[in-house]
Amino acid sequence: MDRRADEATDDPYGQVARREVLARVESALADLPARMQQILALYYCEELCLREIGVVLGVTESRVCQIHAEATKRLRTVLGVDASDDASGADGSLVVAARPRGAVRRHA
Numbered sequence: 001m002d003r004r005a006d007e008a009t010d011d012p013y014g015q016v017a018r019r020e021v022l023a024r025v026e027s028a029l030a031d032l033p034a035r036m037q038q039i040l041a042l043y044y045c046e047e048l049c050l051r052e053i054g055v056v057l058g059v060t061e062s063r064v065c066q067i068h069a070e071a072t073k074r075l076r077t078v079l080g081v082d083a084s085d086d087a088s089g090a091d092g093s094l095v096v097a098a099r100p101r102g103a104v105r106r107h108a
Helices: 003-010 012-031 034-045 050-057 061-079
Strands: none
Touching: 012 034, 012 061, 034 050, 034 061, 050 061
């Protein structure tokens, strides 16, 4: 068991920070066009591959890939996550880390 995960659930600051991040992500997702929301839901929630999503939506796998990339780019921009952050999963998916409001990211 990951001890850090247990500690985060016991830490009130961590709980509040997590809720704030989730609220920001939900808001950012709600602001995306319906097609982008649909593709993200099918990919991340329903775990369909890009080809399967293309079949469902009647577009090519390539087009799904383009829309997915644009959606994640928009989310990164809105959420203040850039490509150089450790914010990408191994598959390139968006992983959001909590950053206190008003915190300034310093570039090296």
